[in-house]
Amino acid sequence: MTIPxxxxxxxxxxxxxxxxxxxxxxxEDFHDRLFELEEAxxxxxxxxxxxxxxxxxxxxxxxKVPIGQTWHHKSCGQCGHIPGYSTSIFWVNRKxxxxxxxxxxxxxxxxxxxxxxxxxxxxAQACVAMRNFAAAYESDHFPIIHCxxxxxxxxxxxxxxxxxxxxxxxxxxxLKSMNKPxxxxxxxxHYSEWFYAMRDRIAELQxxxxxxxxCTVHPACHYYKLVEGDAIYDPEVYGxxxxxxxxxxxxxxxxEVRDYSTWFDCCGFGFRHILVQRDFSRSFATxxxxxxxxxxxxxxxxxTHDTGCVTTLDKSQFAAKAQDPDFATxxxxxxxxxxxxxxxxxxxxxxxxxxxxxxxxxxxxKMGIDHxxxxxxxxxxxxxxxxxxxxxxxxxxxxAEPGVVVPR
Amino acid sequence: xxxxxxxxxxxxxxxEAARNIADLxxxxxxxxxRDRLGGTPIFESYAALxxxxxxxxxxxxxxxxxxxxxxxxxxxxxxxxxxxxxEAGNFxxxxxxxxxxxxxxxxxxxxxxxxxxxxPGRERQVYNYYQYPDVLALQDLEVQLKAHDVRVPSTGxxxxxxxxxxxxxxxxxxxxxxxCSKVCCGVASKQAIEVRRIxxxxxxxxxxxxxxxxxxxxxxxxxxxQEEHHVQYIKGIITEVLEVRGQGLVVRGEDTTxxxxxxxxxxxxxxSVGMEPSDGTRAMASLLGVDQNKYGFVEVAHPPxxxxxxxxxxxxxxxxxxxxxxxxxxxxxxxxxxxxAVALIRRGAPAVA
Numbered sequence: 001m002t003i004p005x006x007x008x009x010x011x012x013x014x015x016x017x018x019x020x021x022x023x024x025x026x027x028e029d030f031h032d033r034l035f036e037l038e039e040a041x042x043x044x045x046x047x048x049x050x051x052x053x054x055x056x057x058x059x060x061x062x063x064k065v066p067i068g069q070t071w072h073h074k075s076c077g078q079c080g081h082i083p084g085y086s087t088s089i090f091w092v093n094r095k096x097x098x099x100x101x102x103x104x105x106x107x108x109x110x111x112x113x114x115x116x117x118x119x120x121x122x123x124a125q126a127c128v129a130m131r132n133f134a135a136a137y138e139s140d141h142f143p144i145i146h147c148x149x150x151x152x153x154x155x156x157x158x159x160x161x162x163x164x165x166x167x168x169x170x171x172x173x174x175l176k177s178m179n180k181p182x183x184x185x186x187x188x189x190h191y192s193e194w195f196y197a198m199r200d201r202i203a204e205l206q207x208x209x210x211x212x213x214x215c216t217v218h219p220a221c222h223y224y225k226l227v228e229g230d231a232i233y234d235p236e237v238y239g240x241x242x243x244x245x246x247x248x249x250x251x252x253x254x255x256e257v258r259d260y261s262t263w264f265d266c267c268g269f270g271f272r273h274i275l276v277q278r279d280f281s282r283s284f285a286t287x288x289x290x291x292x293x294x295x296x297x298x299x300x301x302x303x304t305h306d307t308g309c310v311t312t313l314d315k316s317q318f319a320a321k322a323q324d325p326d327f328a329t330x331x332x333x334x335x336x337x338x339x340x341x342x343x344x345x346x347x348x349x350x351x352x353x354x355x356x357x358x359x360x361x362x363x364x365x366k367m368g369i370d371h372x373x374x375x376x377x378x379x380x381x382x383x384x385x386x387x388x389x390x391x392x393x394x395x396x397x398x399x400a401e402p403g404v405v406v407p408r
Numbered sequence: 409x410x411x412x413x414x415x416x417x418x419x420x421x422x423x424e425a426a427r428n429i430a431d432l433x434x435x436x437x438x439x440x441x442r443d444r445l446g447g448t449p450i451f452e453s454y455a456a457l458x459x460x461x462x463x464x465x466x467x468x469x470x471x472x473x474x475x476x477x478x479x480x481x482x483x484x485x486x487x488x489x490x491x492x493x494x495e496a497g498n499f500x501x502x503x504x505x506x507x508x509x510x511x512x513x514x515x516x517x518x519x520x521x522x523x524x525x526x527x528p529g530r531e532r533q534v535y536n537y538y539q540y541p542d543v544l545a546l547q548d549l550e551v552q553l554k555a556h557d558v559r560v561p562s563t564g565x566x567x568x569x570x571x572x573x574x575x576x577x578x579x580x581x582x583x584x585x586x587x588c589s590k591v592c593c594g595v596a597s598k599q600a601i602e603v604r605r606i607x608x609x610x611x612x613x614x615x616x617x618x619x620x621x622x623x624x625x626x627x628x629x630x631x632x633x634q635e636e637h638h639v640q641y642i643k644g645i646i647t648e649v650l651e652v653r654g655q656g657l658v659v660r661g662e663d664t665t666x667x668x669x670x671x672x673x674x675x676x677x678x679x680s681v682g683m684e685p686s687d688g689t690r691a692m693a694s695l696l697g698v699d700q701n702k703y704g705f706v707e708v709a710h711p712p713x714x715x716x717x718x719x720x721x722x723x724x725x726x727x728x729x730x731x732x733x734x735x736x737x738x739x740x741x742x743x744x745x746x747x748x749a750v751a752l753i754r755r756g757a758p759a760v761a
Binding site: 016019021022024025027238239240241242261262264265296 | 527529530533534536537538539548584648650651652653658687690704
């Protein structure tokens with residue numbers, strides 16, 4: 001589905017020719033070195049399992065995104081602060097009838113501290129990444145990474161592993177002590193790329209009408225500003241001038257994507273800032289992002305695709321509200337939650353919006369969701385747990401059976 | 409030894425090289441793929457040439473007319489070089505044109521395939537070149553300057569405030585273009601002067617890392633821009649161009665002199681885009697088998713005292729095919745390349761540095 005630049009911002013561009021990415025200016029394709037090392041017996045390349053979808057990435061290249069047989073590398077912050085994010089990812093997979101693996105032996109990537117200049121060394125960083133890739137390989141599932149920071153960091157680790165013989169040898173020795181092989185996935189895949197690749201199939205199972213929903217999109221810095229060649233750029237979305245993930249999903253679901261001037265700014269998380277200068281993060285998130293979105297686009301919701309972005313944009317708004325009771329808030333969701341809601345997911349049992357801070361209830365009402373009834377259902381589900389009737393909610397409790405694809 | 413030199417490319421370098429070759433008594437076959445000569449100054453609608461402000465079209469037309477006066481200059485437009493065989497002194501150059509394919513025997517070849525402007529849509533998308541109609545590149549503004557009518561594209565109004573953002577696509581390690589494109593500081597200053605002449609009410613600003621005003625450009629452009637035309641130079645890096653709805657463009661960056669962030673409203677923003685090898689330069693270098701540097705420009709074999717001899721004997725290059733170059737450098741290297749090509753033929757042996 002096309003989102004021409006001129007539709008999202010101002011008058012049509014008539015004074016410049018159309019832009020096209022060209023392979024001519026592309027950086028070296030890492031695959032060449034990757035397969036060369038495999039040929040030399042230095043490492044194993046885990047191939048993207050079929051069936052897969054090829055998506056366009058920067059410089060006019062393409063990237064394979066596996067549909068199923070995926071190993072879900074979860075995000076610390078998602079699981080800890082916004083658990084409905086990862087639950088929504090799994091719920092959508094289940095609704096689409098797709099086989100995946102939710103591993104229990106995943107190691108934290110440690111990249112947050114790395115980008116906050118708090119830790120560590122190249123070998124330790126690389127060992128963590130390669131340990132996770134080995135675990136995915138051993139389970140015969142392909143890694144798909146929930147966290148934008150892990151995704152960005154692993155791309156950098158890949159570059160280091162491919163470029164430095166000594167580091168590679170060091171990491172291989174460490175992995176050997178864990179009895180694990182040195183494995184690099186053929187592609188580094190972020191979950192939002194899977195949603196982008198699957199957006200039409202997701203839309204086929206849509207049960208809620210989003211045509212009256214407007215949204216703004218915050219693209220995550222670590223998704224597209226680090227090792228840019230891996231990020232999805234679709235000429236059909238923003239004329240290829242911005243990454244197409246999230247916007248492509250929102251548009252496929254019939255929502256209106258609205259533009260705002262500071263789309264490229266950081267959410268405010270800033271890694272070091274959220275740890276040691278949190279007031280700066282709060283100010284940046286609210287003044288540079290939320291306030292601008294509200295003034296320029298007035299969306300029903302802002303969508304993003306990373307842990308830090310959802311938490312910072314969402315959970316900073318209370319600070320501005322405390323300073324100014326009239327500060328106009330915007331609910332913040334991941335596109336995974338947005339897509340799950342479109343497909344009929346329960347706003348509390350699945351999307352767990354009660355973990356979100358900015359007022360999302362007007363959004364639910366606009367989506368046609370009776371949030372009071374939904375909350376009562378959630379409370380009843382919790383009461384069951386309290387009564388000891390079941391230990392935890394199961395997928396059966398949240399209608400996670402594959403849906404019926406209605407031919408269009 | 410064949411008494412002909414094939415010159416590839418009909419811009420300033422190619423025209424000058426062919427003219428010199430003919431003047432030295434050797435037949436020059438000039439091959440240009442477009443339908444007329446003139447190169448980038450013509451096809452990108454340059455207004456005035458830097459730094460002397462001559463009318464670009466008039467200057468180029470004079471060059472072209474002078475070339476056509478040379479009986480030994482054989483100009484082939486709508487033609488392309490598609491193959492090369494042989495060796496220095498005895499090349500066979502296949503030229504395909506409207507009339508079909510022809511093998512031209514040549515003692516030497518001069519590559520004058522020039523440059524292209526950096527495309528800010530490929531990287532640095534935060535300047536929003538393709539999104540905002542009022543964000544232009546140097547060559548876009550040249551079109552307006554040529555018409556002596558500077559207008560904000562989205563409104564049709566004369567701009568109240570216009571700025572240039574320097575080093576877009578140049579001196580940028582992140583995108584692999586570490587080199588300075590040499591001409592952008594001078595061209596931006598020239599354009600600012602032209603804008604101030606055409607619309608004196610327009611305030612003009614140039615945001616720069618440091619102004620590289622080579623040689624006499626300091627006195628020809630830099631000081632007159634400030635002292636006579638009141639162009640304001642602000643040392644600082646522009647990181648983004650925003651469009652705040654209803655309020656026009658805003659350039660955001662750091663004023664490094666004052667050591668503080670800045671946001672400045674603008675009606676028009678001109679990106680001073682750098683130079684990259686043209687598709688023709690890349691293609692011809694590859695076809696002719698001459699080395700290219702990491703940026704794709706033609707590599708010279710024996711710098712610094714030989715600026716035009718490539719890594720393949722008998723093949724020379726001139727102008728912006730060799731790297732960022734202003735017109736004076738371009739014309740100078742064209743003369744040098746012509747001389748070396750003719751010398752090779754006269755001596756009957758490959759030229760050496």
